[in-house]
Amino acid sequence: MVRGIFMNIYEIEKKVSEICGTNAKCLSTKELVFNPVFRKYCEENKCGMYGRNYMCPPDIGTFEEVKQRALKYEYVIFYSTTGAIRDFDDKENIKLIESRHNGNAEKITEFFRENIDKTILNVASKCSYCSECSKITNSPCKHPDKARACLSAYCIDVSKMAEKCGFEFKSDGKSLSFFGAALFCCDDAI
Structure with missing residues (x-):
């Protein structure tokens, strides 16, 4: 439900686009494309964070648990940050x-928290709010309200979502795109 001022989906897309400097697309969470194969990449510890970050597997939950958690939300706004390499x-x-990209994600989180209830934010890389996750020392998360999971941990197929949203999936060796998604409920959004 929207807090304060009324915003429709198009206004939310516009604001997120302004923050990122690229397009943003809002869809129903029913349109999310999940692929459990991404969990296998996590289990192979390709990024080195498996079992070392609360927002990564196995701590974040099983494939079915994260999928069901995501589908509890009504909408997803998909966005990207692109740069030259x-x-x-x-x-x-x-x-x-x-x-x-992580800075944009922080700004988007602030925007959602100021204007919209029940928001979860997924970013293209591991949660990096803390320099070292409290998971390493078996301590509770220091910032559970700010911790973010990556799209891979949620098994969201970024290339298929980019295609669905009409975004260019840049990974050509000259430019690179990081993707993120904010999932939210908004009774007043139309």
């Missing part, structure tokens, strides 16, 4: 794009 070994620019 020399090639895929250009770690410096990749980190800059990721950092800009």
Whole structure:
């Protein structure tokens, strides 16, 4: 339910687009494309965070649990952050794009928290709010209200969602896109 001022879906898309500097697309969560194969990548620990971050598997839940959690929301707004790279070994620019994307995600979270109830935010990379996740020391999460899961942990198929939203999936060695999604309920949105 919208808090304060009334906003429709198109106004929400416009605001998220302004924050990211790229397109944003709002869909029903019924249109989310899930693929359990992404959980296998997590289990293979490709990023090194499996079992080391509360917002990553196995702590975030099973494939069915995260899917059901996502589907409790009415809408998803899909967005991206794109930047230039020399090639895929250009770690410096990749980190800059990721950092800009995480900054955009923070701004989107603030926007949703100020205007809309029940929001969850997924970003293209592991939760990096803390320099080291409390999971490492078996301590509770220090910022559960700010912690974010990545789209892969939710088994959301980014390439299919980008296609569905009409976004260019840039990963050509010259540019790179990070994707994110905010899931929310909004009784007043039309």
